[in-house]
Amino acid sequence: MRIAVIGDSILWGQGLRPDEKIAARVAAVLSDRPGTPSVEVRSFAHSGADIWHDGEGDIDIILPIPRRLGQMDGVPSADLRDAQVPCPGPAEREEVGEIPREVPYTLNQVDRAALELAETPPDVVLLDAGINDVNVTNIVLPFKSRRALHERTRSMGDRVRCLLEHVHAAFPASRIVLTGYYQIVTEHSDVAALIRYAAGLLTHFEEWWRPEYNVSASATAVFAAATLLENKRELLAAEVGPAAILSSGVERVRAIGPQVSLGDLLIEPLRAKLVGLSRVFAETAEHVLREQVEAFNALPGRRASLALPSIPPQHAIQTADPWLFGLDDRLAPQDPLVAVRRGLCDRFSVPLHTRFLWERASVGHPNARGARAYADAILAQLV
DSSP states (O other), X not given: OEEEEESSHHHHTTTOOGGGSHHHHHHHHHHHSTTOOOOEEEEOOOTTOOSSOOOOOGGGGGOSSOOOOOOOOSOOOHHHHHTSOOOOOHHHHHHHTTSOOSOSXXXXXXXXXXXXXXXXXXXXXXXXXXXXXXXXHHHHSTTXXXXXXXXXXXXXXXHHHHHHHHHHHHOTTSEEEEEOOOOSSOTTOOOHHHHHHHHHHHHHHHHHHHHXXXXXXXXXXXXXXXXXXXXXXXXXXXXOOHHHHHHTTTTTSOOOOTTSOOOHHHHHHHHHHXXXXXXXXXXXXXXXXXXXXXXXXXXXXXXXXXXXXXXXXGGSTTSSSOSBXXXXXXXXXXXXXXXXXXXXXXXXXXXXXXXXXXXXXXXTSBOHHHHHHHHHHHHHHTO
């Protein structure tokens, strides 16, 4: 049996050792089944992959109201796909897959898979995509609008549809198993470290957009505090520009940073917001993915199924028994591959804001136990 793996950090296996990754677990179980020949896995996935580009700028990361994704009416032409960053060969994929980058796009991964597997097409394509198009910052930064997150997540549907069609065009006889997502933060999560992480993201994102928008460093800290406190009148007005947003609340909100304790007064409102954002994404994504799989299967010759991992609320991020990687009290990542990502930071001489992200790229991803939950969901679809 041959399995091709296409997608983002979930199927890449962010922070996991090779034998702990989802596809490896699936292959191990299938190999033990009576009558199953050897199982070969070829992975084209990598951390951070978008399905396709959307032309957004870095300023979109800090806007309280995320925009809807641009509509895709069909798979981009071969010329447009060829103009993007090509998917690298097997050795380089394995070497740099831990780096969270939007390119090569998932559509380009399909092109590379079609090239490498032309003589030996896969029996099964494991596929996941969508969360990076939605953008994880819209889920983990607590000042983001839940309604806007719902709309943005809904708008990823046509991208998923294009991806399914592109996979089918490349491998018309293959069975596709599309994996879903999960609620990252729940009522059981200890959100103190996550709030400091969110404030840290804002502080480090400043290096990307401050020169272009002429915004002061102090305004960044004020923005962090103001948005965490949800001054909705000033901060959730869709027509307010970046500079005006960043200046709001200066007289009334005390600046904070990633090392500052927010106190009991803020913890519960912020917990509710983080839980709400995670729930909105998980529920909306499940609906969108299920809808797209059903529409895809309604066409002749299509075979796709949706594998939804069962990660109970008590095993979400920052819980007593997490199935997701989190952060310790010093905001250090908890996965075994952090040294690998630090080495890549040194190798590519990345700036401070990029290092902050790369080193903590495992946050919110399935750990070894979470990967087993994913593998179980996939195997249930391959019975």
